[in-house]
Amino acid sequence: LRGFIEALGVPQARIPSGTEARTGLFRSLLASRRVLVVLDNARDSAHARPLLPGAGESVVVVTSRERMHGLVTTEGARPLTLDVLTEQESTGLLVRRLGGRIAAEPAAAAEIVAATGRLPLALAVVAARVADHPSFSLQVFAAELRPAGALLHALEDGDARRILSWSALALTDGAARLFRLLGLHPGPDLTLDAAAALAGAPEPAVRPLLRELTRLHLLTEHSPGRYLFHDLLRAYAADLVRTSEPPAERGDALERLYDHFLHRAHAAAVLVQPQWPAVTPVPRLPANSGEHVRDADTALAWFAAEHQVLLRTVAQAERHGFEAYSWQLAWALTAYLAPHGLWQDQRVVQETALAAAERAGDPAGQAMACRLLARAESRLGDLGAAESRLRRSLDLYARLGDANGQAQTLHNYVELCYTDGRLAEALRHGDDALRLYRLSGNRDGEARTLNAIGWLHAAGGDYERAIESCSQALERQRHAGDRNGQAATLDSLGFAYHHLARHDRAVTSYEEAVALFRASADRYHEAETLVRLGETLLATGDARRAEDVWRRAAVIFDALGDPEADSVRERLALVREP
Incomplete structure (x- = not known):
């Protein structure tokens, strides 16, 4: 004044x-x-x-x-919330500061823009450092920014910590502590219940603290109920928690977070795949009193929202020495990854799970991770590695005396041998799996293996025997309410009926399978069945409907990033030729 x-x-x-x-x-x-x-x-x-x-x-x-x-x-003020710069604005800032060096190395410039999170302060500081070294390649500065936390250190010349501290110092004690603890969250975004788990406090007490953090722009509520850090602020929070919180408090906060994710993911996996034999999770911490999802639809929605967070949590838990949380969470995540055909994610997450179980000396965890990793490797075409994993898994389950685990592994071995063209060996593994499922009393697994055996008979040309085996499986699956199992068996029946030229029965079976796969959110197998349905429709002369279902299949495969979309488009092109 x-x-x-x-x-x-x-x-x-x-x-x-x-x-x-x-x-x-x-x-x-x-x-x-x-x-x-x-x-x-x-x-x-x-x-x-x-x-x-x-x-x-x-x-x-x-x-x-x-x-x-x-x-x-x-x-009566009018608010205007400013975001970070656009990519074009960020590049323009660098061009104004550095001239032709940006055009000479566009890829390195783009990497610098991405690494700074398009924050004006960060871009200005990095541009000043580049200008001080006119003979250095931009690639040198891009490489400096790649490691985790490197951006905050790179901005020391711009007094970044002091500038960031202006917001942090304005926080109440509770919000300041929460901000520090959120630096432990693996990202990319977080929710109220995860924040409450980190803080070890009830959600009603944490909600106003999150509002305080968003009011000061230390967090952004980028979608309803989901909060996001800017990368620089995440690095700052991680630096604060590392230097301000005792190691024991950091460890307790991480355990609460992993406990939160494991038990919610486990409950969701059981709802999504009720026929799968579930692992017994680490006992829930007394402080973990949050609500679980209550039906399969909300469980799937939860997995979809938390998918990226859970992938990062599996890796972070293994890195911080919480091995049991890592491999058990990886098992739960499979209930979402496998039906959606996310085999690359599944391979990465199960490799981490296997490393965690090996470090912990946990043979049950190793057997589980080997089996699930093998399925991903098989789907990705690495049959040699998959077979090695399955043999190791069988050996571990045999040592544990786990007949059910051996049966599950043999069931996966059936799929691998079929893919590799070894039908006789696949049938032997199927018969062994059926015997072990009956020995362990797993009727759901028995029904699914009956379907697998039926598919093998169909692949070998014995369609009547295939229908007999699959019909037994379907009767048990309908009685048990196994939607996904029914869908797979109906797909097998459709295949057998198609090759017997009983096209009406094939179309009916395929259409019911598609509906059940869609209801259980198994998009990968829905697309596979749509491809076979199109073949049957084409055989009946209904080229228009065949094109329609193949287009639907291509859309799903494209959404999953699966190269099978190209072969579906080739089918479409052939149908359209005069």
């Missing part, structure tokens, strides 16, 4: 001493003027309010890390 009043021509001796009196004088001086007042980096509404003009034609621009709801509510 003193500075403004002096700038408006009032001698120091005439400037009153009290804030209220100075505010009154300031407003009277502006009443007859047209002045632009810029209040940069205001702490909050109360900080800015004494500097607002009264009546008149003046305009005020206030910048702040705070959302300034008070000014919006009582002063």
Whole structure:
């Protein structure tokens, strides 16, 4: 106020001493003027309010890390939330600072833009460092920014920590602690219940702390109930928690987080795949009192929302020495990854799970991870590696005396041998799996293996025997309510009926299989069945419907990133040829 009043021509001796009196004088001086007042980096509404003009034609621009709801509510301010720069704006900033060096190395420039998160401060600091070394390649500076946490260290010259601390110092003690602990979250985004798990506090107590963090732009609520860090702020929070929280508190917070994810994912997996024999998870921590999902549809929606978070959590838990949480969470995540055909993710997550179980010396975890990893490798075409994993899994389950685990592994071996064209060996493994499922009393597994055996008979040309085996499987699966199992068996029946030229029965079986696969969110197998349905429709002369279902299959394979989409499009092209 003193500075403004002096700038408006009032001698120091005439400037009153009290804030209220100075505010009154300031407003009277502006009443007859047209002045632009810029209040940069205001702490909050109360900080800015004494500097607002009264009546008149003046305009005020206030910048702040705070959302300034008070000014919006009582002063009629119009909020404008600024995002980071666009990619084009970021590149333009670098061009203005560095000229032709950007055009000479566009890939390195794009990597620098991505690494800085398109934050103006970060871009300006990195540009200054590049300008200081005109003989260095841009690739050198891009490489400096690749390691985790490198951006924060690279910005030391720009006083980044001090600037970030302005927001952190404005936090209440509870919000400041939560901000630090959120630096432990693997990302990319988080929810209220995960934040509550990290804090070890009930959700109602954590909700206002998240609001405080978003009000100060330390977090962004990028979609309802989901919060996102800017990469620089994530690195800053991670640095704070590492230097400010004792190791024991960090470990406890991580355990609470992993416990939270494991038990929610386990409950969701059992709902999505009720016929799968479930692992027994690590006992739930007493503080873990959150609600679980209650039906298969909400479980699938939860997996879809948390998919990327769970992938990162599996890796982080293994890295921090929480091996049981890592491999058990990887098992639960399979209930979402496998039906969606996300085999690359499944391979990565099960490789991590296997490393965790090996480090823990846990043979049950190793057997499970080997089996699930083998299925991913088989689907990705690496049959040699998959077979080696399955043999190891069988050996581990045999040592454990786990007949059910051996049966599951043999069932997966059936699929591998079929893919490799070894039908006789596949049937032997199927018969062994059927015997072990019966020995362990797993009727769901027995039914699924009956279907697998039926498929093998169909692949060998014995369609009547295939229908007999699959019909037994379907009867048991309908009685048990195994939607996904029924879908797979109906697909097998459709295949057998098609090759017996019983096309109406084939179409009916395929269409019911497609509906059940869709109902259980098994998009990969839905697409496979659509391809076979199209073949049957084409055989009946209904080329128009065949094209329609093949287009649907191609859309699904494209969404899954599966190369099978190309072969489906080849079928479409052949049908369209005159």
